Amino acid sequence: MFKTIAYTLCLLIGISINSQSNKGINFQKIDLEAAKKIAAKENKLIFIDLYTTWCGPCKLMAKNTFTDPRIGEAFNKNFINLAIDAEKEGVNLVKEFKIVNYPSFLFLDHTGKLVQYDFGYYNAEQFLGVGASVVSKVSPQTTKTIEQVKGKMVGDKINNFSAKDHLGNTFSSSKEKEKLIIVFIRGQWCPYCNKYIETLQNLSPELKSKNARLVIISPEKPEFIEKTINKTKTDYTVVYDEGYKIAEAFDVLYTPNNETLNFYNSRLKDEFTASRSDNSGRLPVSATFILNENKEITWRHFNPDYKERASVEDILKNL
Incomplete structure (x- = not known):
């Protein structure tokens, strides 16, 4: 009986921990080429956390920052997210972008073109700002729906274009x-x-x-x-x-x-x-x-x- 209760408690704790982790960034287990296709289809950017297993700040980002629900909401909405080991599957990225610091953060468009590069440890509040700055570079400052645009009216003068x-x-x-x-x-x-x-x-x-x-x-x-x-x-x-x-x-x-x-x-x-x-x-x-x-x-x-x-x-x- 005691073993059954203990097992149930462990199971519930495991589910709870997993549920909490799901509130953070959803890092997809796909390669960059697959990420490009999804990013194009979903009109998103690509975020790559380029880490190493020996890097202390990398581990802190994974533990404290990437698990924050606010970070998860913002990054899952705007990015296809990848976590790549720089010394394994990320070797070519290290060469291409001349990476020397860890963790390094690559923000790419759907073609693989670099939009912004950053590195080092950020807490959740700071990293929200990093993500927002990337999105603002490629997104219009103000957007209108088709119902909101009205077109310039008769009598309006159009400045030189x-x-x-x-x-x-x-x-x-x-x-x-x-x-x-x-x-x-x-x-x-x-x-x-x-x-x-x-x-x-x-x-x-x-x-x-x-x-x-x-x-x-x-x-x-x-x-x-x-x-x-x-x-x-x-x-x-x-x-x-x-x-x-x-x-x-x-x-x-x-x-x-x-x-x-x-x-x-x-x-x-x-x-x-x-x-x-x-x-x-x-x-x-x-x-x-x-x-x-x-x-x-x-x-x-x-x-x-x-x-x-x-x-x-x-x-x-x-x-």
Whole structure:
């Protein structure tokens, strides 16, 4: 009877200890390549605790800091977490990042690119700050949902913006003396965007007589813009909105919900994650604006539904 009670108590204590440990960082038993794939799919960063078995501060971090529930909540939410022995499976990482201090902390994006490096002992409060600083480097300071973006209104004046096309040529709005038709697209992976750009070619013969120029704003890097041009055969200027600055200026930038992001990341993979300036998943509403010679908005088509676009007839009528 006594043995049964003692065994039960030991079992309960074990369960309790395990439950407490689960409140901290969830270090996954996977390699870096697998972590990259998960990070891309879940729109997260990668955190690597690079430790050695003889390192005292490494053991203290594992015992005191990584087990803290606040650390667990923050790091499990934002990172795919790996604990790697620097003298075993971490030898290549030590060479690649020239590690000489332990514990060392590598914060990587989903491609394996270093976002931030740190080392040494931190208590939970201090390490929360380290994690927050990493997240702030790659996440927008303010994010809006698609329901919150409203787009700039008729009568608003747009400050000068500039961006490069796929050939490295710079477009600057302040240098344009014509009216501007500004069209936002989501990227070359979007069939609705490609079809719409093809439709817009019908405007081309009319633009000169209307003293107007059409410019397409893409969140994608030049090599992906080149794909847009090849797919649509467009003659219009297509520029890379690096850092989403133009989309922010027109108030069309939003962050899709997690379900949508997961869908895009899983279905499109690098076509979505590697094409833009960060891994936040932000996109522009597929809006169209007409600016007069003074760069004031005289007409707009703003619909959060990416399937609904401004018609050629409406654009011509409002030039």
